Amino acid sequence: MTGQPRQKPLSGKVIGISISDSPDLQRLGFSTVHQKRALIEISRHLLAQGSSLAYGGDLRPGGFTLDLVEMVKAYNEQATERAEKILNFLAWPLHLETTVKWKAQHKNEVSIQIIPLPQDLKQSPFNIDEKTYLEPNSAINRYVWARCLTAMREQMAERIDARIILGGKVTDYKGAFPGIAEEAALAIAYHKPLFVLGAFGGCAKAVGESLLKENPEILTQVYQTFHSQEYGDMIEFYNQQSNQGKPHKVIDYPAFVETFSNASFKGLNNGLTESENQRLFQTEDLDEMVYLILKGMLIANTQSTVDPS
Numbered sequence: 001m002t003g004q005p006r007q008k009p010l011s012g013k014v015i016g017i018s019i020s021d022s023p024d025l026q027r028l029g030f031s032t033v034h035q036k037r038a039l040i041e042i043s044r045h046l047l048a049q050g051s052s053l054a055y056g057g058d059l060r061p062g063g064f065t066l067d068l069v070e071m072v073k074a075y076n077e078q079a080t081e082r083a084e085k086i087l088n089f090l091a092w093p094l095h096l097e098t099t100v101k102w103k104a105q106h107k108n109e110v111s112i113q114i115i116p117l118p119q120d121l122k123q124s125p126f127n128i129d130e131k132t133y134l135e136p137n138s139a140i141n142r143y144v145w146a147r148c149l150t151a152m153r154e155q156m157a158e159r160i161d162a163r164i165i166l167g168g169k170v171t172d173y174k175g176a177f178p179g180i181a182e183e184a185a186l187a188i189a190y191h192k193p194l195f196v197l198g199a200f201g202g203c204a205k206a207v208g209e210s211l212l213k214e215n216p217e218i219l220t221q222v223y224q225t226f227h228s229q230e231y232g233d234m235i236e237f238y239n240q241q242s243n244q245g246k247p248h249k250v251i252d253y254p255a256f257v258e259t260f261s262n263a264s265f266k267g268l269n270n271g272l273t274e275s276e277n278q279r280l281f282q283t284e285d286l287d288e289m290v291y292l293i294l295k296g297m298l299i300a301n302t303q304s305t306v307d308p309s
Contacts, residue, residue, distance in 0.1 A: 008050025009298055014087060015046050016054045016160035016187075018180045019064050022167035024201025035167050035200050038286055039064060040071045042164065045290050047075055049297070052084030054160050056152055056183070058094050065110075072109045085111040087159070091152035092117040093133045093145075113159075115152040117144075120247065136174050142234040143241065147248065149175040153183050162270065162297060163187035164195045168203030170218045171227045176238065176251050178203045181219060185259045193270035193300045195293050198281040208281040210260035211268075221253045271299030 019039055025031055043053055053072075057065050068086050076082045088110050090098065095114045103112065117130045121144055128134065128144060136145045153175075157163075168180030175182055180203040187194040198208040209216040217223050225232035239250040265277040272280065272292060280292045 008048075010046065010301060011050035013051040013161040013297075013301065014054050014159060015051050015297075016056075016156060016163040016183070016192075017043065017064075017068070018056075018163060018165040018168065018183045018204075020057070020168050020180065020202075022200045022202030022204075023170060024205065025167075028199070028201050030200060036064070036067050038166060038197070038200070038289065039067060041286055042290055042293060043068060043071055044075060045294060046297075047072070047083045048079075049294065051161075051297075052087065054087040054089065054156060056089040056091075056156050056179075058090070058097070069106050069109045076108075085109060087111055087113055089113045089115060089152050089156045091115050091148040092130060093148070096131075096133045113155075115148070115155055118147050118151055118247075121147060139230070139233040139237040142174060142230065143237050145174045146176040146234065146238060149179070150182065150248070153179075153186055157183070157186040157190045157192060160187075160192060162193040162195070162300065164197070164293065165204045165207060166197040166202075167200040170203050170206065171224070177256060178206075178219075178224075180204055181207055181256075185256060188259055188263050188267070191269055193296065194268045195270055195272075195296065196268070196277070196281050197289055199284045199289075207260060210257050211263060211265050211281075212278075213261045213264070215257065219253060219257050221251075224253075269300065271296035271301075271303065 017039065021032060022035065025035060046053065053068060055065055055068060057063060065088055072083050072086060086109060090112060092115065098112065117128060121128045122130060134141055134144060136142045163183060165180050165184050168178065170178055173179050184194055184207045196204055196208045196211065198205040206216040206218040210219060225235065235251050242248055242250045265274045268277055272295065276292055280289065283289060
């Protein structure tokens with residue numbers, strides 16, 4: 001007897017993955033290999049439950065996007081049903097570096113979502129040419145990059161149904177805030193389920209500490225500007241633009257961290273209890289990470305189905 005394929009529990013759900021190299025891996029006894037293995041295993045189980053994946057990042061050789069691409073290829077070779085394409089969100093000007101050849105090679109695994117340059121930056125006094133790549137090598141140019149990365153992350157937050165964060169840079173980024181922290185804050189602002197894995201340290205660990213009201217030094221302007229004068233110059237210009245009427249708020253670290261402390265591990269809307277969220281944040285056991293993420297995801301999905309509001 002034949003019939004329709006069985007509906008998978010997370011069919012139609014888009015799960016955002018936030019990951020980048022953590023500076024703490026070696027100190028914690030891990031390597032990039034461990035972090036990538038966690039990414040692949042978590043992603044593979046999510047695909048098996050019917051969800052699709054979303055990632056906001058560039059396409060450098062050796063980057064996490066390509067790890068996801070190879071995982072989807074391998075999954076499709078073994079599974080009876082093909083996985084949905086990865087939604088790869090690319091901000092201006094990063095998408096300008098994406099080649100036609102790369103798109104053709106990975107057209108079966110990746111759907112590139114291009115987020116254009118904000119309209120006001122095309123006008124005076126910036127007059128940015130959206131067809132020309134812009135290096136983030138001055139306060140003004142870094143301001144443009146920060147605006148573009150935030151625009152990409154906001155659109156991604158609207159599109160996804162949940163967010164998972166692990167690892168992450170705490171310095172040497174090009175946005176208004178450390179990227180994984182900004183994506184986590186937007187998940188909370190958009191009332192999307194958020195799963196915080198602290199085992200690999202980095203920015204995700206700082207987010208978890210903020211949820212616990214521990215006020216991590218990493219998420220302070222003093223720490224960030226001490227480690228990058230260029231970032232400090234960008235903040236000054238960014239806040240000047242905000243005060244002159246540009247469509248964004250100032251960069252305010254205390255208010256930013258308050259997003260997390262106000263939510264706490266009780267307010268992540270992810271189907272897990274407070275103690276389960278704290279366990280997910282602390283555990284180094286990959287099987288336990290997968291179990292808790294899937295448990296929460298399935299509960300949150302059931303709750304959203306019962307109560308769409």
